[in-house]
Amino acid sequence: MTFATHLFNAMPYITGREPGLTGAIFDEPDVYCGIIADxxxxxxxxxxxxxxxxxxxxxxxxxxxxPAGANIEQFIFCR
Incomplete structure (x- = not known):
């Protein structure tokens, strides 16, 4: 694996006994990953x-x- 997408999204929680996919991504220095930083x-x-x-x-x-492809000047992403 060289790239992991959507880090943390739909991934099992990382715990002390089960690092899971997130832990594997963090543990492998050569793997790139994408994260939705909003x-x-x-x-x-x-x-x-x-x-x-x-x-x-x-x-x-x-x-x-x-908003992709929309004819708008501004888009506010709210919680």
Whole structure:
């Protein structure tokens, strides 16, 4: 595996005894990963954690499909 998408989304929780997919991604230094960095899909604390652990291997992505292709000047993504 070289790239993991949507870090933290629909992934089992990481625990001390079961690191799961998230733990495997963090443990493998050569794996790149994408994260939806909007504070809604993933909490900002987890985004900061991912940045510390993955460094330049972390790719910030968007999930703003609602306004895609719309003829609007501004879109506010609310909680």
């Amino acid at each position: 504070g809604l899909h993933v909490d900002y604390a987890n985004i900061r954690l991912a940045k510390r652990l993955k460094g330049d291997k972390l790719c910030l992505v968007t999930d703003a499909t609602a």
